[in-house]
Amino acid sequence: MRLLKHVSKADITFDKIYKELWQKVFRFIYYKVQNNEEAEELTQEVFQRVLPQVKEGNINENKIKAYVFTAARNIVYDTWRKRGRDLKVVHLDEMREKGFELEYKNRVVEDNIVVNEAMDKLQDHEKEVLILRIIKGYTISEVSEITKRPEGTVKSLQFRALQKLRDILDEGGFFDE
């Protein structure tokens, strides 16, 4: 009976945290990965990672939020690390809700400024193809139609433009996280 009560309380706490933070965590992850499907999957993973800890009472109720945010950040970075990127993992003590939010907002603004500036260094036709393909979301054939360039040319132009942009960003330390 005591156990049931304990589980029930943990469930309620988790449910509350889930409702309160799911959207925030999802947005943070979406910002990082830029697609809905992966963001949903990883957000789910965050809460799956947190749930057992909550149920087992391993986390102080006041620290659950911080734990969730840390898990979110680590899961994104773990995913990238698995994909070959060596990124710093932030530990629980370094991460608080405010820090999480600030870091996120800071990144949104500063990254976009840097990328905008880098985009401006591309040639017009290179920038055009990236805008149409990535920002506007046109398919290769649509871009081919709009720009009156063969599809193969669009694809190679897109590749060259992205390589160039990557090099500009790399020189500016964009990938050094």
Place this chain on the structure above:
Amino acid sequence: MNELMVKQMQNILSDYIDDLNAEKKPDISQDMADNEELQKLFETVRAVKRLRNEPYQELRYAKQEAKKPKRSFAGFKVIAVAAVFFIIFSASALFKSILPFRYDGVMEKEAREESGNIQNDNGMPKQMAGGIAEKKIDMETKAQKSDKTNNKYIPKQMAAFSDLIARISQSLNFDEEQECRDTIKEDEKNMVKSDETELKIMTSSADRSILLSSRSVVYSMTKAFQNLESYVGTIEIRSEQNGVVDFLEKIDVKYKKPNKFYAIHSYDGITFTKISDGEKFYTIQTDKTTIDYACPEKELWKYHICQQIEEFMQADEIKEIGMDTIAGRMAVVYEYRYKGDGFTNKLWVDAKTNIPLKNELNLSENKRLTNQFIQMEVNAPINDEIFSYSPKKDENTIFLNDKVELDVVKKDWPEINNLLKNIPESFEFKRAVRLKDVSYNYLLNFKGEDEQDFLDVYIALKPVSDYYYKEADHGILGNGWVELEDGVVNAFKAYIGKSNVAKWVNPNNELLLVSNRSSYITSKIFEKMAEKTIKFIPSEALSEFGLEPVFTKENH
């Protein structure tokens, strides 16, 4: 990297972009995950994709998409002057029954007056014509030349003039509601306004602080307009030179998205009412009422809130200078400037609603144009009945154009069947309008699945264009030529914001498509009709067709 590897990388990257565009989790194999170069390229793609969430990204990059040269303040000044000119033109036109798409002969005279800096018949000063006069002279010289051989030039000139205004306006790259309606993510909303101070602290330089601050202001205003459904207010448009008011118009307006409005205009003791019910545009004067089916949105752009936001967005320098009270509201005052220009303009933004309340444009020759709400209520309830109007039986009612059945168009232009069968199925036919006193004889309105999706087809039973715009793209199709241009702003003074225009001039007729969809897409209709593809050519090659280029000058 050998050629095969490059091809592979290109395909992988392209698939990755497609996946992100489709909001799908990209399919990344372990080999790909281990490839550092690819990972950095993926992150580069994601970084570019994040830019789509910027409030004014659409605008910033629309220029690239439309392949437009970057315009500076020179263009802006011209539109400001053009706006004043248009107001004056409209006012004088009122007495002469000139309405959009009409021409009764006074325009040519007025244009000369404009360039000569003299007064028109109503005693209105013409000093404000400024920069536009030079452009108009170019147009007129050409049009007059054309008149010698073709007495149909008058409506052409009107169309050309409308085009010119639109093209001048284009320098603003104004995309009104489409811009304002762009989806902006909730997380940025949290970021922008309330955390403005925080953002300033986070940045490393004063410049960046200003940049972030201005981005926040623009964002907040855009968002405020997005949330606005209606407004009721009184707007004052004032033109001054050397501190002396030379034109003053008051507009009591009730506006409801997307294009319904009821506006009472007053100036020089004259009052008239303009109403749009979303389908028809009424201009009600004491002695007559005109009804226009073609484009009910016209006129709105002169004073619309989003216009002010757009002008502000284009600024290169923005500085907060203090607080003021406008229309009984506390407003934050910003100074803004355009690159390479010595003039400082001001914008007053409601501190509570983030809606611009007053805009002051300073122009050359000590001219100033002020557009100010002297009273305003946002999202005020408005009964739709106010947008309906039924002329009285004895009222002198002039239909600037008539709504007609498709069979009527078919009788005049049997080729319409070929057109209709090639209109994409996603577009639904709404109405046919017979135009009067303009180059084009008919207008067919089509609506797409989305509210914003539209396709308007103008039909001229004879070719009417003997000029081309150097900045547009041109090609040959069948026995005729095509002109494609995306991002035309306030086209024909009838399409608020940005629209895309495709024209096909052939020996027998002329078709003009105006749509929110790219002209490169809508021109497929022409290709299907002709059963040929457009062969793109350098614009200069059109001279061989006896066509003359129309210039839109800059930096004057």
